[in-house]
Amino acid sequence: MPLKILVAAKRVEDPESKIKVKPDGSGIVTDGVNYKLNPFDEIAVEEGLRLKEKHGGEVVVASIGGDKSVTEIRAALAMGADRAILVKHDGPLDPVVVSAIFQKLFEQETPDLVLLGKQSIDDDQNQVGQYLAERLGLPQATFASKTESLESEAEQKKQPGLALAADGKTLEVVREVDGGVETLALRLPAVVTTDLRLNKPRFASLPGIMKAKKKEVKELAAASLGVDLAPKVVVKKLAEPPKRQGGVKVADVAELYEKLHAEAKVL
Amino acid sequence: MSNVLIVAEQAQGALKKATFHALGAGREVARRTGGKLVAAVLGAGVGGAAEELAAHGVEVRVADAPGLEHYLAESYAPVVAQLAKDVGATYVGAGATAFGKDLLPRVAARLEAAMATEVLGFAGDGGAVTFRRPMWAGNVLAEVELATPVKVFTVRTTEFQPAPREGQGSVVPVAASVDPAALRTRFVSFKEVKSERPELTDARIVVSGGRGTKGDFKEVEALADELGAAVGASRAAVDAGWVPNDWQVGQTGKVVAPELYVAAGISGAIQHLAGMKGSKVIVAVNKDPEAPIFALADYGLVADLFKALPELRAKIKAGK
Secondary structure: OOEEEEEEOOEEEOOOOOOOEOOOOOOEOOOOOOEEEOHHHHHHHHHHHHHHHHHOEEEEEEEEEOHHHHHHHHHHHHHOOOEEEEEEOOOOOOHHHHHHHHHHHHHHHOOOEEEEEOOOOOOOOOOHHHHHHHHHOOOEEEEEEOOOOOOOHHHHOOOOOOEEOOOOOEEEEEEEEOOEEEEEEEEOOEEEEEOHHHOOOOOOOHHHHHHHOOOOEEEEEHHHHOOOOOOOEEEEEEEOOOOOOOOEEEOOHHHHHHHHHHHOOOO | OOEEEEEOOEEOOEEOHHHHHHHHHHHHHHHHHOOOEEEEEEEOOOHHHHHHHHOOOOEEEEEEOHHHOOOOHHHHHHHHHHHHHHOOEEEEEEEOOHHHHHHHHHHHHHOOOEEEEEEOEEEOOOOOOEEEEEEHHHOEEEEEEEOOOOEEEEEOHHHOOOOOOOOOOOEEEOOOOOOHHHOOEEEEEEEEOOOOOOOHHHOOEEEEEOHHHOOOOHHHHHHHHHHOOEEEEOHHHHHOOOOOHHHEEOOOOEOOOOOEEEEEOOOOOHHHHOOOOOOOEEEEEEOOOOOHHHHOOOEEEEOOHHHHHHHHHHHHHHHO
């Protein structure tokens, strides 16, 4: 049963970059910061590709942002996605707006499955997939994972973690929840958000990168979609968290015990 | 009326501790807005849980129905959204647990509300309460305003004291029938990670292991057991398949703030620090004197954890 899969891809600050707040608290310092595809979205792209490799179908990547987002879109296309949509929008976005835009994309593309990262590592909100599922009246499974470790044989075989049932209309998803793992069955179409351990994304090959340059990237103006683009989550001010004072190095275990016992009084 | 609705989390009729911390946060919002605090409990056979919550001096709306036995975002969200409307709630909150993070954005979408995740604190009053929350893995603190009539939030439970038992509230049953045949989501199974140890997010002491354990968590676990502590792990240890996912401390795992956090063989990547830097006392044991964790640790010991941990365990045993 071929699957048409829509995957979200957001351009974010590279987690290895040092994030600094502007002195006036109006934003972060972007000089010297690198950008990349949100790591959770990278996992979503990988999962989409594995599902396509197993069941056939199409993987469509969608991003919302300025012209520079094309770089991250090309990265997803180089991994193997078939085509992409860039919804052009400059300025702040929030999960309310992003999910409204994805609702429009869903209506245009009518995919069987929408895959998104569980959160973007810039605003750390963890909301868009859930908003989208509710807007569309679709079932959701957040924090999709799988039970085997990443080094298992199944991983090496590049099997998808999401299991399509024999009827081709139901998807079984293992979720990471507090205290264990839960399995849900979703009737397609559905919305799934990916956790870290769902898969290990592939590296783009050189031929993949070359091919990606020829793949279609459809550009849409966000304003043309009939969505209210004013953010409802308004960031008033940013600040750096209070610095923790580094403490002392102790010489040996005896001194460590003494400090914990007599000074910190935690033992 | 700017009332506040807090959604309780329960399993098999037993309330999760996160609920009481969320209730504590809800009480603060209600004080700022001048509204009333109401709690919602959903499930099957949750009468006892509702009574226990009411003993914390709040009105409890309880939707007790066989169709609500297993939590599903699809079936719970409409019930919670309706409840929020019924009680005139302009603030709807829960703990920032897997349950709260899964459910509340769906409730928010239904209420056409904006939402703040993992809130650390509040400011302002009346209808203009703002939310302090972490961004970029806790490297930035943001003050955000939600520009919608109804505002939804989840709170980082380690930042709020649990609500004390004070006064007797009331329990109000709510009719909620769920037709499982109409749902597009089906609960299949739950596999619990069983442990005799305290829960990670709730423990007074946490002993964590990382890449430096090379997969051997025996000494980490032995020290934890001597201290009655929970065991945590870095992402590297979890990704390698050495320990269960559920043990991960960090931006994408659990956030802990115990009295004592012992990091053994953990270098201290930003991702990990985001999950434990609120701990009262941090101890780092690492062979590498340059490990970033030492910049944060109150007490750092440059040593092989396989030598230092058993020695520390012996000292603790002797000191008892």
